[in-house]
Amino acid sequence: MTDEDSILIGEGVVLDAGAASVPMRMLSGAIDALATLAVIAATLGLVNSLAEHLDPAMLAAVSVAWVVTCLVIAPVIVETLTRGRSLGRWALGLRIVRDDGGPVGVRHATARALLAVLEIYATFGMLATAVSAFGTRGKRIGDYLAGTYAMRTRGASRALPPLTMPPELAAWARSADIARLPDGLALTSRLFLGRAATMHAPARVRIGTGLAAQLAPRVSPAPPPGTHPEAFMAAVLVERRDREHVIDARRMSRAEGDARRLRQLPYGIPDVD
Numbered sequence: 001m002t003d004e005d006s007i008l009i010g011e012g013v014v015l016d017a018g019a020a021s022v023p024m025r026m027l028s029g030a031i032d033a034l035a036t037l038a039v040i041a042a043t044l045g046l047v048n049s050l051a052e053h054l055d056p057a058m059l060a061a062v063s064v065a066w067v068v069t070c071l072v073i074a075p076v077i078v079e080t081l082t083r084g085r086s087l088g089r090w091a092l093g094l095r096i097v098r099d100d101g102g103p104v105g106v107r108h109a110t111a112r113a114l115l116a117v118l119e120i121y122a123t124f125g126m127l128a129t130a131v132s133a134f135g136t137r138g139k140r141i142g143d144y145l146a147g148t149y150a151m152r153t154r155g156a157s158r159a160l161p162p163l164t165m166p167p168e169l170a171a172w173a174r175s176a177d178i179a180r181l182p183d184g185l186a187l188t189s190r191l192f193l194g195r196a197a198t199m200h201a202p203a204r205v206r207i208g209t210g211l212a213a214q215l216a217p218r219v220s221p222a223p224p225p226g227t228h229p230e231a232f233m234a235a236v237l238v239e240r241r242d243r244e245h246v247i248d249a250r251r252m253s254r255a256e257g258d259a260r261r262l263r264q265l266p267y268g269i270p271d272v273d
Helices: 022-049 056-081 087-092 106-122 126-134 141-146 167-175 183-198 201-218 229-263
Strands: 094-098 148-152
Touching (some): 022 056, 022 087, 022 106, 022 126, 022 148, 094 106, 106 141, 183 201
């Protein structure tokens, strides 16, 4: 399993975290670059038509300032206000997010825009493409510096089917002592059960057996002899989910009861509508 690039379990079995592929990033970047260059060319043509009315030094300063605005300032503003969107990313259903999945801010957008001048425009996108092809999550240098990556917002994986308790393990699960499961192990087990039907049989058996072996020390007593690893994992995850649901319901009930007592007037004082 790798923490940098999605969730990898077993040989050739990748549980995608939603990172955009390199070709999608190249296409979205090309759309943004062409749109930016078209705006620069159109506006600089307008400025040059007024050259006879401007001092040459002033004309050069205005041209440089406008190019910087189009290449750096405008992308920062757009990416910040749209939470990681741009024209190309909107067209392909992508969004720039932080490594933890949160929305990008001015600092992230600025780092990406400054490096884009070198990676995309100065090298015609070759540097960004090379780094993305060999990096994790399709990141370019600006993404590594800013701590961001491109995430798919359309065409992502479908929701996993809900888990159900295996009937033969219901009684055992209700009486079993289930310790707290590490978040990574619980998530990987859930993803595996949701997609096990699409895996090759040898990989499915190997991965399921390994995950069940990691869950076994955290459950007591052991499941009945002959229990299938996938049934064991499903029973543990369903029982864990149901217990957490009961705990949350009790917590909410206590909170509502406390709120009602706080709103009540002292004994003997009539309430007025």
